[in-house]
Amino acid sequence: MTRRNEAARQAILTAAYDLVGEIGYSxxxxxGIATRAGVGKQTIYRWWPSKGAVLLDALLLTVGGPAGDLPDTGDLEADLRTILFATVDEFADPxxxxxxxxxxxxxxHDPGLAALYAERVDGPVRELKRRRxxxxxxxxxIDPDLDLDAAVDLLWGPLLSRWLQRxxxxxxxxxxxxxxxxLSGMSRKM
Amino acid sequence: MTRRNEAARQAILTAAYDLVGEIGYSxxxxxGIATRAGVGKQTIYRWWPSKGAVLLDALLLTVGGPAGDLPDTGDLEADLRTILFATVDEFADPxxxxxxxxxxxxxxHDPGLAALYAERVDGPVRELKRRRxxxxxxxxxIDPDLDLDAAVDLLWGPLLSRWLQRxxxxxxxxxxxxxxxxLSGMSRKM
Amino acid sequence: MTRRNEAARQAILTAAYDLVGEIGYSxxxxxGIATRAGVGKQTIYRWWPSKGAVLLDALLLTVGGPAGDLPDTGDLEADLRTILFATVDEFADPxxxxxxxxxxxxxxHDPGLAALYAERVDGPVRELKRRRxxxxxxxxxIDPDLDLDAAVDLLWGPLLSRWLQRxxxxxxxxxxxxxxxxLSGMSRKM
Amino acid sequence: MTRRNEAARQAILTAAYDLVGEIGYSxxxxxGIATRAGVGKQTIYRWWPSKGAVLLDALLLTVGGPAGDLPDTGDLEADLRTILFATVDEFADPxxxxxxxxxxxxxxHDPGLAALYAERVDGPVRELKRRRxxxxxxxxxIDPDLDLDAAVDLLWGPLLSRWLQRxxxxxxxxxxxxxxxxLSGMSRKM
DNA sequence: TAATAAACGAGACGGTACGTCTCGTCTTACA
DNA sequence: TGTAAGACGAGACGTACCGTCTCGTTTATTA
Known part of the structure; x- marks a missing residue:
């Protein structure tokens, strides 16, 4: 049986999220998280294996977990705009x-964290995109023979690129x- | 005139590059770099402002600086393959x-490093891509009205996406x- | 009336006594005592104010409380030997x-513990010595004008000295x- | 070659000595010592193996090392008073x-510390007492057949006893x- | 023969301190 | 002067315990 203090959990995730935006990951x-959250360090180490795991949970507070299906109005280009505009806005959050x-x-360098990220963040979101x-x-x-994973990367990769390289x-x-x-391609249409 | 010891510089960059591949950035x-390089810590602090700056220099040792123009055989798709295959190979280096x-x-969170990165790494490479x-x-x-920067991201962004998210x-x-x-777009051609 | 668990009390005192002999007071x-005794920490804090108080009780388990009068056969020197030999043996217990x-x-630095020690350990024993x-x-x-407290210290002090300084x-x-x-003094008898 | 900072050494010993008198050993x-001394913790751990070793050095600052021979005016009882009165005064220092x-x-429970104590504190002082x-x-x-070590304990043991037991x-x-x-003994002289 | 209230084991909690590690600065001795 | 070596003040690491505070779960009267 767990007797975990939910208030402490919330305080830790909020503190972690706020702090990382202020001073950066490294x-x-x-x-610092413990102090800001008004919590003992052990309470963090008791429930999370690493700083990264805390932040991953903190991220899910904001980015949200499985937020239901992506919009499907029938107009693909309009829907993609809605979706990618939201992604752009998320990236703007410090x-x-x-x-x-x-x-x-x-x-x-942390396979455990990598697995957690794939399972909790990347996987669910990517599945929604593929489904749309x-x-x-x-x-x-769109082309019925398209590799959907590659198509997802074609749409979101450029955003990632801008975000990373600034x-x-x-x-x-x-x-x-x-x-x-x-959707239409770079090549000149004859 | 600097009395800088070139042997020490080489040893530091090599040690940094090797170590980061072995144990990770964080x-x-x-x-550790100083010990591996057989150098005093002060020698590193004297010439670089931060760990990141050392690694940026170390990166340039490998990725190389301005490597001349990208190939232009007249066949755009073939040239892009040559170029992007090389990018893929670089990403595979630990x-x-x-x-x-x-x-x-x-x-x-380090504007100085960001400027250095833009000037020494991202800028020159991006310029070559735009030129091609x-x-x-x-x-x-290709379409004469294309935003070339957006086009560069359309090509390289998906690679970045796969690399990051694994x-x-x-x-x-x-x-x-x-x-x-x-080049041709995702949309079904009628 | 207390519903105190006597088995737990015994287990705690035994565990404390054994542990302090193994790993030392500090x-x-x-x-550790709670774990060794198979007891919750609160059960210790409920009945004793400090680690020292537990040990004082544990000490009384072994050294025993008021063990009746000291021997008095009429031969002072022989009786003192019996008594001091017993003291020597006690000090040898780890x-x-x-x-x-x-x-x-x-x-x-703990007046409460000091009072407890004076009342439960030092006082009763010293009174028996004075009485003999x-x-x-x-x-x-022996000299009827002798300060008996000083005489007690003259006999037991040297033992204490050896025990402490090793x-x-x-x-x-x-x-x-x-x-x-x-009894006879250090001075040369003429 | 040592590049030890003597000012830091002094600050640490003084801080340790003052603090232990204020708040007690445990x-x-x-x-706390590091903070009071305005020193990094590592500077303490670099030069002393334990809290006890620091305090032992701090003690020597006050009690002094080999302070020359004990007084010898020819009058043994008077000299012993001089010496034991000084001991009493030392014990009064918090x-x-x-x-x-x-x-x-x-x-x-610390053989290393015990050896240090015997070598630096107890040994030299006891030798001076024996010599007197x-x-x-x-x-x-005094009796030429006297066991001098036992005689030393007969004189100083009682002081130790009072000090310890309060x-x-x-x-x-x-x-x-x-x-x-x-000197004269407890026994009634006939 | 329940019910009921304390004492109990377990262990989470906000903290303090541990002893270690690395930071970036400073000092020393050598080349 | 530039360097290797390394001491220094600072402070975070992850762990061990502190003393307090719930949690259910025994027990052992009391109704």
Missing amino acids: KLSVE GVDAVMRGLIAEIA LRAAQEAGQ AGPLDHDFAARTISMA | KLSVE GVDAVMRGLIAEIA LRAAQEAGQ AGPLDHDFAARTISMA | KLSVE GVDAVMRGLIAEIA LRAAQEAGQ AGPLDHDFAARTISMA | KLSVE GVDAVMRGLIAEIA LRAAQEAGQ AGPLDHDFAARTISMA
Whole structure:
């Protein structure tokens, strides 16, 4: 039986999320999270194996878990705009930004965290995206032979690229242009 | 004139690059680099402002600086394959992987490092990519009204996505599929 | 009326006494006692105010409380030998040794424990010693003007000294020599 | 070659000595000493193996090392008064009191500390005491067959007893009475 | 013969301190 | 002067216990 203190859990995740946005992943300390949350360090170590695991949970507070299906109005391009605009907005949140960057670095050398990330964050979201594109295939709007995973990356990869490299604006206009190119292609039409 | 010891510089960069591949960015310490390189800590602090700056220099040792123009045989799709296959291969290097992930995380809260990254790594490479696509525009192979920066991201973003999320294979086949979709588009042709 | 669990009391005192002999006073923890005794921490805190109080009770289990009068055969020197030899043997018990040393240190900054120690341990024993010497005074065997408290310290102090400083053997022979010197004095008799 | 910071050494020993007198041995922490001394914890751990070793060094600052020979005016009883009165005064110092009690407890389970104590504190002092008594033997003032170590304990043991048990006043008067009894004996002279 | 209330085991909690590790600065001795 | 070595003040690491505070679960009267 668990006698876990839910208030402490919330305080820890909120403190972690706020702090990482303020000082960045690498300067974030378990000590700092505990102090900000008004909690003993052991309470963090009791329930999470690492700083990364805490942040992953904190991320889910914001990005939300399985948020139901993606919109499907029948108009694929309009729906993709709705969805990618939301992604763009999420990336603009300093908490999400800092947490994601930290996790990306940590995942490389922490297989446990990588598994957790795949299971809790990437997997569910990616499945929703695939499902929306499959519906478009069934509606005859996109090529039925398309590799849906590759298609998902074609749509979201460019956003990721802008976000990571900070080498250009990541705004709704860019998302719209990406959708347009992805759907119709870069090549000159004869 | 600097009395800088070039042998020490080499030893530091090599040690940093090797170590980051072995133990990861977050566990890498200046102390560790100095010990591995057989160098005093002060010698590192004297010449680099941060761990990230050392790694950025170390990265340039491997990825190389401005490597001349990208190939232009006239066949755009073939040239893109050559180029993106090389990118895929670079991402497979554990040293490059670890350094890049670390830099990505650090850049968010270190403007100096961000500037350095933009100037030394991202900028020059991106310029070469844009130049190759501009040539294709002039050759009438792709839409003359295309936003070239967005086009670069449409091609390289999907690779970045696979590399970061580790949610699918990042191989030559995937690169080829991405190029094909980017050029011709996802939409069903009537 | 208390519904105190006597089995738990015994288990706690035994565990405390055994543990302090094994790992010493400073490394002894309430947590450790509770675990060894198979008891919840609260059961200890419910009945004792401090680690020292537990040990004081544990000490009384072994050293025993008021063990009746000291022997009085009429032969003072022989009786003192019997008594001091017993004291020497007690000091040799590792449990007694560890508990006493711990209490001595703690007493300095814990007035409550000091009072408890004076009342339960030192007081009763000292009274018995004084009483035996008073009988000797009445029998005309020792100086009737003697300060009995000082005399007690003259006999037992040297034992305490050896025990504390560990700078010489604390055995029956030493006790006998001490008794002999105390009774007849160090000065050359002309 | 040592590059030890002498100022830090002094600050640590002074802080340790002051603190132990204020809060007692068991509540004394390395963290507290470091903070009070304005020093990093590592600087303490670098040079001392334990809290006890720091306090032992701190004790030597006050009690002093080999302070030259004990007084020898030819009058043994007068000299012993001078010496034991000084001992009584030392025991009255709260710093000495707290340090000694702490060391006594620690010594039981720390052979290294015990050796250090014997070598640096107890040994030198005891040798001086023995030497003074030997001079008295040679002067024909005390029994030439006396076990000098036992005689030392006969004189200082009672002081130790009073100090430890706190069961009676430890003052010059008591010391004088002890000397008198030790020299002439408790037994009624016929 | 229940019910009921304390004492109990277990262990989570907010804290303090542990002893270790690394940070970035500073000092020393050598080349 | 630049360097290898490494001491220093600072502070986070992850662990062990502190003493307090619930939790159900015995027990052992009391109704």
